[in-house]
Amino acid sequence: MNPHGLRFWNTQKQVCNICERRPWFWIPRGHQNPVIEEKGIIGAGKRYVDCLFCGSSDRDRLVFEAFKQNEAVFTKGNLLHVAPEKPLWRRWFSNGWNRIGVDARAAGYRWSYGTDILSGDLRYLDFSDGYFDAIVANHVLEHIEQVELALQQIYRMLKKGGIACLQVPFSSILEESIEAEADWDKKKREAVLGQRDHVRLYGKNFLQEWEKMGFESVSINVTPEVRSHYRMHPTEPVIILRKK
Numbered sequence: 001m002n003p004h005g006l007r008f009w010n011t012q013k014q015v016c017n018i019c020e021r022r023p024w025f026w027i028p029r030g031h032q033n034p035v036i037e038e039k040g041i042i043g044a045g046k047r048y049v050d051c052l053f054c055g056s057s058d059r060d061r062l063v064f065e066a067f068k069q070n071e072a073v074f075t076k077g078n079l080l081h082v083a084p085e086k087p088l089w090r091r092w093f094s095n096g097w098n099r100i101g102v103d104a105r106a107a108g109y110r111w112s113y114g115t116d117i118l119s120g121d122l123r124y125l126d127f128s129d130g131y132f133d134a135i136v137a138n139h140v141l142e143h144i145e146q147v148e149l150a151l152q153q154i155y156r157m158l159k160k161g162g163i164a165c166l167q168v169p170f171s172s173i174l175e176e177s178i179e180a181e182a183d184w185d186k187k188k189r190e191a192v193l194g195q196r197d198h199v200r201l202y203g204k205n206f207l208q209e210w211e212k213m214g215f216e217s218v219s220i221n222v223t224p225e226v227r228s229h230y231r232m233h234p235t236e237p238v239i240i241l242r243k244k
């Protein structure tokens with residue numbers, strides 16, 4: 001089993017890169033499921049990773065680190081954050097991005113979000129062409145049916161040279177993605193895809209598929225030392241696409 005995030009107490013003196021504090025222990029997230037190991041799914045499973053102070057997850061910290069380390073690439077400007085995680089959302093502001101947050105279920109999350117998150121479906125947003133310098137959808141696309149519409153929108157709304165950070169869980173074994181069929185219930189989705197509210201399990205080919213839409217993938221290296229220091233997944237890649 002992957003040893004990532006199995007310890008509750010922060011005996012390794014790891015730090016949260018978002019709030020810059022050192023939690024005494026890490027709060028658990030995720031669920032264990034046999035399919036996660038069977039299919040070698042990266043970016044899923046139960047682990048102790050949430051920051052006691054700001055609530056950031058290992059995923060949030062990975063995305064933030066990629067942006068922090070590459071400020072020259074990720075020029076501060078208009079940033080669209082889809083289904084924004086609060087710890088990241090606050091840091092975009094303090095880091096000087098002009099952030100816009102959108103969630104298809106924002107109205108149902110008002111108790112959590114506040115009024116600055118707009119209600120909207122990524123597949124049908126009407127921001128003008130090339131408006132955004134960056135778009136972040138952190139573990140979002142695996143929940144979206146007809147995801148090609150969402151990817152087309154991301155491409156359209158990005159300016160030329162703009163970047164999209166599109167983290168998704170994926171199988172390190174499957175050659176191609178598996179799409180849920182219309183009659184699959186929650187149990188079937190959980191058994192095959194790894195989570196009951198997912199509509200897809202990405203296979204190894206997903207980046208090549210996205211590149212066919214006009215993106216190029218950008219290689220971002222977060223070292224094992226940095227990953228360990230900030231309690232991130234040891235191997236989850238940072239998935240960044242640039243509009244050519």
Ligand SMILES: [Zn+2]
Nearest residue numbers: 016019051054
């Ligand atoms: Zn924190």
